[in-house]
Amino acid sequence: xxxxxxxxxxxxxxxxxxxxxxxxxxxxxxxxxxxxxxxxxxxxxxxxxxxxxxxxxxxxxxxxxxxxxxxxxxxxxxxxxxxxxxxxxxxxxxxxxxxxxxxxxxxxxxx
Amino acid sequence: xxxxxxxxxxxxxxxxxxxxxxxxxxxxxxxxxxxxxxxxxxxxxxxxxxxxxxxxxxxxxxxxxxxxxxxxxxxxxxxxxxxxxxxxxxxxxxxxxxxxxxxxxxxxxxxx
Numbered sequence: 001x002x003x004x005x006x007x008x009x010x011x012x013x014x015x016x017x018x019x020x021x022x023x024x025x026x027x028x029x030x031x032x033x034x035x036x037x038x039x040x041x042x043x044x045x046x047x048x049x050x051x052x053x054x055x056x057x058x059x060x061x062x063x064x065x066x067x068x069x070x071x072x073x074x075x076x077x078x079x080x081x082x083x084x085x086x087x088x089x090x091x092x093x094x095x096x097x098x099x100x101x102x103x104x105x106x107x108x109x110x111x
Numbered sequence: 112x113x114x115x116x117x118x119x120x121x122x123x124x125x126x127x128x129x130x131x132x133x134x135x136x137x138x139x140x141x142x143x144x145x146x147x148x149x150x151x152x153x154x155x156x157x158x159x160x161x162x163x164x165x166x167x168x169x170x171x172x173x174x175x176x177x178x179x180x181x182x183x184x185x186x187x188x189x190x191x192x193x194x195x196x197x198x199x200x201x202x203x204x205x206x207x208x209x210x211x212x213x214x215x216x217x218x219x220x221x222x223x
Contacts, residue, residue, distance in 0.1 A: 006153075033212070042201060042217050043154065048210040088153060097142065097161060098169055099212075101154040 004091050006102030014110050019076040021105035023089035030094040032065055032072045037104075038085040046074075079109045113138045115215035117202050123221045124192055132187045132218050134202030141207040143185040144169070145177065147198040148217075154201065160185055161207070192222045 003026045013019050023032065031050045035043040047056055049065035049072060056063045062075040076083055089102040115136045124130055136143065144159035146169075156169030160179040174196055176188040185204075189196060202215040 033210070042214040043203075044214070045211045090154075097159060097167075099144070099156055100170065101146075101156075103151065103153040 004089060004100045004102045006089055006105055008105055009103065010106050010108070012108045012110060013079050015081060016078050019079050019083070019107055021074050021087050021089075021107075023072045023074075023091070023102050025070045025091050025100075027093060028069050029091040030069075030096075031092055032069075033090045033092075033099070034063060034072075034074055035088045035090065036085050037088065041085075043088060076107075079107070081109050081111055083107060084109050113213070115202055115204055115213050117200075117215040117218050119218060120216065121219050123223065125223050126193055127191050130189050130192060130220075132189075132200060132202075132220070134185045134187065134215060135183050136185075136202075136204040136213070137183065138204065138206070138213070139182065140204035140213075141182070142212075143179065143202065143204045144212075145175070145185070145187045146201045146203065147171065147196075148201060149198050157187070157200075192220075194222050196220065197222045 005024045007022050033048045034046040037043045047063050052069050053067045054065040060077045064073045086104040086106045088104045090099045092099050118133045141162045145157040146154040148154045155171045157175050158177040160166045163179050163182050166177050200218045203212045205212040
């Protein structure tokens, strides 16, 4: 079945360092979404990417969707303690409304 | 306030005792979905619904039932819970053609 792998599983960074998490799907995706979940909280939608090669930015966050629409990345520039949490990608295939979530990357920011 | 609510938030039960977790949204969303979250496995979709009376299986539907009799409600039913259904459950909803999926606060279930 369709799988979405996400790496790394954990990442500890010093405040001010950059952070990147990668998402790879075994099949071509119709779109990919990114979520952030704070410890003890629920997933919060960040963004959706639809087009091949698409790049979107939200302040210090940069999201990319691969040319083949099978991989994606989230890059945070100059991390802050407020960035702490687990980041998930979620892919959907064309013609379906099922979401396959990646296993998540837990980010810890050391002040 | 636009929100997705779930009840109960915490539940301890025993094997075989039927239970229902309710989910309600006040945003008039067509699409609703149930996920379970387990350590190391991320979120896995159980069931989803595109609209009233339209439901479909996600990736892990075994042992669960859902119904969508009203647009705002999407209850998750465990007819005969087992310990491997111990998990954190999230309900979510979104407008049919919109991007943003809103998650409820979660229900932590322990099956003994």
